[in-house]
Amino acid sequence: MNETPFLAADHIHYAYPDGDGRSVLADVSLSIAQGAFVALVGPSGVGKSTLLRILGGLLPPGGGQLWHNGRPEQAHDEPVGIVFQRDNLMPWRTVYENVVLPLELQGINGRSAAERVSQMLDLVGLAGEADAYPAQLSGGMAQRVALARALVHKPLLLLLDEPFGALDALTRERMGQELLRIWQANPVTVFMVTHSISEAVFLADEVLVMGRASGEAATITHRFPIRLPRPRRFEMQRTAVFQDEVTAVREAISV
Amino acid sequence: MRLLRSLPNWLTILISFLMLLAGWQLLVMIGGYPSFILPSPANVAQQIVVVVADGRLLRHSLITISEIIPGLLIGFFVALPLGYLLAKSPLAERLISPYLIASQAIPIIAVAPLLTIWIASTYWSRVLVAALVVFFPVLINIIAGLRSVPPELYELMHALKATPGQIFRKLEFPAALPIILAGLKVGATLSVIGALVGEFVQPKSQGLGFLLVTARYQFKTDLVFVILLTLAAIALSLYGLVALVERRVLRWQT
Ligand SMILES: Nc1ncnc2c1ncn2[C@@H]1O[C@H](COP(=O)(O)OP(=O)(O)OP(=O)(O)O)[C@@H](O)[C@H]1O
Ligand SMILES: [Mg+2]
Numbered sequence: 001m002n003e004t005p006f007l008a009a010d011h012i013h014y015a016y017p018d019g020d021g022r023s024v025l026a027d028v029s030l031s032i033a034q035g036a037f038v039a040l041v042g043p044s045g046v047g048k049s050t051l052l053r054i055l056g057g058l059l060p061p062g063g064g065q066l067w068h069n070g071r072p073e074q075a076h077d078e079p080v081g082i083v084f085q086r087d088n089l090m091p092w093r094t095v096y097e098n099v100v101l102p103l104e105l106q107g108i109n110g111r112s113a114a115e116r117v118s119q120m121l122d123l124v125g126l127a128g129e130a131d132a133y134p135a136q137l138s139g140g141m142a143q144r145v146a147l148a149r150a151l152v153h154k155p156l157l158l159l160l161d162e163p164f165g166a167l168d169a170l171t172r173e174r175m176g177q178e179l180l181r182i183w184q185a186n187p188v189t190v191f192m193v194t195h196s197i198s199e200a201v202f203l204a205d206e207v208l209v210m211g212r213a214s215g216e217a218a219t220i221t222h223r224f225p226i227r228l229p230r231p232r233r234f235e236m237q238r239t240a241v242f243q244d245e246v247t248a249v250r251e252a253i254s255v
Numbered sequence: 256m257r258l259l260r261s262l263p264n265w266l267t268i269l270i271s272f273l274m275l276l277a278g279w280q281l282l283v284m285i286g287g288y289p290s291f292i293l294p295s296p297a298n299v300a301q302q303i304v305v306v307v308a309d310g311r312l313l314r315h316s317l318i319t320i321s322e323i324i325p326g327l328l329i330g331f332f333v334a335l336p337l338g339y340l341l342a343k344s345p346l347a348e349r350l351i352s353p354y355l356i357a358s359q360a361i362p363i364i365a366v367a368p369l370l371t372i373w374i375a376s377t378y379w380s381r382v383l384v385a386a387l388v389v390f391f392p393v394l395i396n397i398i399a400g401l402r403s404v405p406p407e408l409y410e411l412m413h414a415l416k417a418t419p420g421q422i423f424r425k426l427e428f429p430a431a432l433p434i435i436l437a438g439l440k441v442g443a444t445l446s447v448i449g450a451l452v453g454e455f456v457q458p459k460s461q462g463l464g465f466l467l468v469t470a471r472y473q474f475k476t477d478l479v480f481v482i483l484l485t486l487a488a489i490a491l492s493l494y495g496l497v498a499l500v501e502r503r504v505l506r507w508q509t
Contacts, residue, residue, distance in 0.1 A: 082414040087405040092429045092507045102415050133507045
């Protein structure tokens with residue numbers, strides 16, 4: 001607990017420039033340990049995606065301080081991995097070309113890039129689809145491609161904004177399992193926004209709940225360390241511990 | 256009907272073309288029109304042979320094409336950076352776009368004579384008219400294309416620390432390309448009209464527009480028809496050329 005967190009936010013505020021001066025986030029503080037899997041839940045429109053963008057360095061915080069490994073810096077100096085709910089892939093690029101993009105931007109080409117990409121495509125089970133275009137993929141396949149691309153350059157931080165939100169329940173469950181497997185195979189810290197409480201509890205080490213405690217702006221109202229052992233197995237969802245955690249999170253949101 | 260649908264594409268086009276010719280010939284025969292009102296396909300065919308043989312058609316066509324191509328390119332390559340600026344900068348858009356839109360209310364046929372006053376060179380005034388006609392629809396499409404880039408992909412590029420140059424080359428340009436090429440197709444046909452308008456206001460002894468004006472004065476209606484067919488062929492070829500490029504670079508659109 002005393003070691004320096006990988007990423008910490010200290011009294012973050014945020015108001016969109018075109019948002020009539022209305023604050024979206026107020027006094028948000030959190031800290032994420034190296035290699036942790038943190039999930040964020042909360043009502044729609046509360047500010048989850050906004051916080052994710054700030055943590056990813058895509059939006060500069062309006063107030064407060066971000067800390068990277070104990071250094072006070074507002075943005076990452078290294079590329080991060082990111083997956084959104086939809087519109088992740090470039091439709092004019094093949095699966096291979098989409099996944100290789102982060103390496104291409106860093107000037108990594110040739111054999112080493114190709115090897116890394118095929119390694120990632122193997123990891124997400126899409127080795128046979130390298131030459132397909134996104135229009136030819138199912139929703140679940142497209143999100144797996146996005147996941148492969150988010151990890152191909154070995155980022156330290158992986159940001160997921162409702163990555164499985166557009167998938168059917170069955171595919172979603174399977175993708176959650178795959179995500180855990182991939183996370184365990186890669187030394188990466190995950191920050192994930194989701195609408196599914198059971199998904200958050202099943203995947204994460206810690207579930208953060210965002211809400212509007214007082215007035216307009218939102219903050220982190222609760223945090224729940226999840227007391228399920230790793231590796232997580234599907235059967236654990238039937239245990240009392242799991243059910244208790246889910247109930248606790250749900251009550252925290254509805255309050 | 257089913258038979259017609261099972262034929263190859265070029266054959267259906269050929270059949271419809273022959274039917275058009277037959278209808279035309281029938282109209283002339285039944286109506287008994289003199290050649291200077293409505294020439295028959297045979298008249299027009301004869302005239303084609305004459306102007307091809309004496310080299311006039313080729314000479315004037317080449318001159319008009321030499322105005323169309325630079326007009327199209329200039330219109331396109333001026334619209335490209337301006338469209339980028341307007342799509343990117345709300346301030347520039349607020350400053351410039353009212354004038355651009357207002358300028359479109361003025362017909363080109365009214366502006367063209369002014370250009371011939373301002374520009375001494377006959378050739379360049381015609382090229383400029385063509386460029387002006389091409390410019391606006393291409394500009395609109397470039398702006399629409401750049402605006403169509405999903406915000407998620409911009410955020411992806413930022414998360415990956417892409418430079419502005421990389422964002423342009425690897426995201427904005429390919430994302431906008433389908434809509435830009437659609438604009439270029441419209442521009443390709445408009446450039447023919449532009450060059451012709453330029454020749455109408457500056458009919459100095461060369462170009463298909465000049466030939467058209469003289470043919471009309473001499474009541475050589477069959478020659479007018481030959482020129483119209485030539486212009487249509489030029490417009491179709493340009494359109495086909497852009498469509499060909501489109502099909503090659505947009506293979507991902509299934
Ligand atoms: N670009 C923007 N400009 C102005 N206001 C914005 C912008 N993006 C979001 N907002 C506002 O900020 C608030 C928080 O939005 P945000 O997208 O962070 O919510 P969210 O918790 O991710 O919602 P959801 O679960 O529906 O995705 C909302 O009230 C929204 O209207
Ligand atoms: Mg959101």
